[in-house]
Amino acid sequence: MTSAARIGSHRARRRDAAATREALLAAGTELFAERGYDGVPVAAIAQKAAVNKAMINYHFGGKRNLYLAIVSATFGEMVASVERLAASPRPAPEVLRELIAVVGEIATRRHPHFCSMMLREVLAGGKHLDPALIDKPARILGAVQRIVARGVSDGDFRPVDPLLTHLSLVGSLVFFFATARFRERVLAKRRPAIKPPDAAAYVKHIQDLLTHGLAAERRGARRGA
Amino acid sequence: MTSAARIGSHRARRRDAAATREALLAAGTELFAERGYDGVPVAAIAQKAAVNKAMINYHFGGKRNLYLAIVSATFGEMVASVERLAASPRPAPEVLRELIAVVGEIATRRHPHFCSMMLREVLAGGKHLDPALIDKPARILGAVQRIVARGVSDGDFRPVDPLLTHLSLVGSLVFFFATARFRERVLAKRRPAIKPPDAAAYVKHIQDLLTHGLAAERRGARRGA
DNA sequence: CCCGTAATCAACCATATGTTTAGTTAACAT
C-alpha cells in the first residue's frame, strides 16, 4: 500500500512528499470517519500512515487543516456527481432513481467514509468547517431540490415540498451508510442472528419507496386545497 | 433553575444530592448532544450545572458513567413509547402514522437531544455503550419491524422488507431532528435566506411519503416474481 | 563528488483533561 504509493515517477524513494501526504490523507479519512475529529489523536493518524507525526504539521499545517483537506476531497466527488445528475434533462423520477443509485455507489465503493463524515460534520453544526466547505452540502441540497421541483412541475410527482423531500431522501441514505457498523453489532446480537441488509437491497428499497411515495395521483384524482 | 430544583421536600437546602445529580444530568444531556462524548470536558458540565466537577465522580463514578446514565434515561422513554404503539391492534398504516408523530413529539418536546445522542452513539458503533443499553435501539427496531410486517401480512402495505423500511423511516426522522442546527446555518447563508422547515411539516411529509410509498397496489395490480 | 534544500525524525513543551485526595461544612440524630 504505502510502499506502492511510494513508487514515485522513476523509482522507489525513501523520501517522497506526495506519498506522505497521500498516506496521511488515507489514514485520516478512515480514522476521522470512525471516531470523529475529537476522537482521533494526531499520533494515531501518523502511526496508521507509518509516518512521523510532525509530518502532519509539516505537510498540512496542523490537525484541523488535514481534516479540512480530507472533508473537501471526500465531499467533492459527491457534489460533482449530484450536480451532474441534476442537470440531466431526463424525466425527474428517472433521474431521482439514478441519483439514489449513484449515492449508494459512491458511499459504498469510492468514498466509504463519506456518509460518516458528512453526518459527523452536520451533527457538529459545521463547527470544524470552513466557510468554503460549508456550501458543499448546500449544493447537494440545491441539486436534489431542483430535481424534485422539476418532477412536481412536470406533473410526475405529487406537489411535495422539495426541501422536505430532499431531507427525507438524504437522511435515509446517509443514515443507512453511516450506521452500518452499529447495525452489524446490534443484529449479530439477536437470536437468531439477522444478516445485515446489503447496500444494493437498500438502494432498491429507497428507489421504490420514493417512486411510489412521490408519484402523482392517477389522472382525475383529488387535488387538495 | 438550579435554585428551583434545589427546593427539597421541606425547605431549600444548601446541600441536596438529588438536586446535584439532576443538575449534572441536565447539563450533561445538553452538552453531550451538542458536542459528543469526546467533545465535552467534565469541567464544562460541572460549570453548566453550577457544581464542583468532583461531584461527577462522587455521584456517578466518572464521566463515562454519567454519560451512560444520560443515554439510558433519554432512550428509555422513546423505547417505551414505540413499543406501546407496536402493541396497538389498530391498522398498521394508522399506527405507523402515529408512530411518526410520536417520534416527532418526543424529539422536539420531551427529549430534544434524543436524536443527536442516538446518532452519535450509532456513529461510534456503540463504543461507549453498555451491553445493557445497546439493546434499546434493537427494541425500537423490533417494534417498527412488527408494525410493518403486520401491515404487509394484512395486505395494507406492499410486500416491503420490514427491516429496510424501518431503516429508511428511522433514518429520515433521526437525521432531520439531529441536524437542525446545521440546517439553520446552511439555509441562513443562502440568498435569499430560506426559513428552516418546522418539525410538524416534516412529520406530515414523512407520514404522507410512507403512506403513499408503502400502500399496496390497487386490487388486480401486477404482483412481481 | 559535494553541497543545498526539502523531507524526516526524536525529543520537548505547553496545555487540557479525567480523576483523586485531603480537608471542610452542613444536616441530622441523639
Added chain:
DNA sequence: ATGTTAACTAAACATATGGTTGATTACGGG
C-alpha cells in the same frame, strides 16, 4: 450541644495530546 456522616470544595496529579524545534538525512543539481 455535639458527634457523625454525607455532601461538597479546592488543589493536586497523572496522563494525553497538539504543536514546535533543532538536528539529521536523503535526494538532486552542480
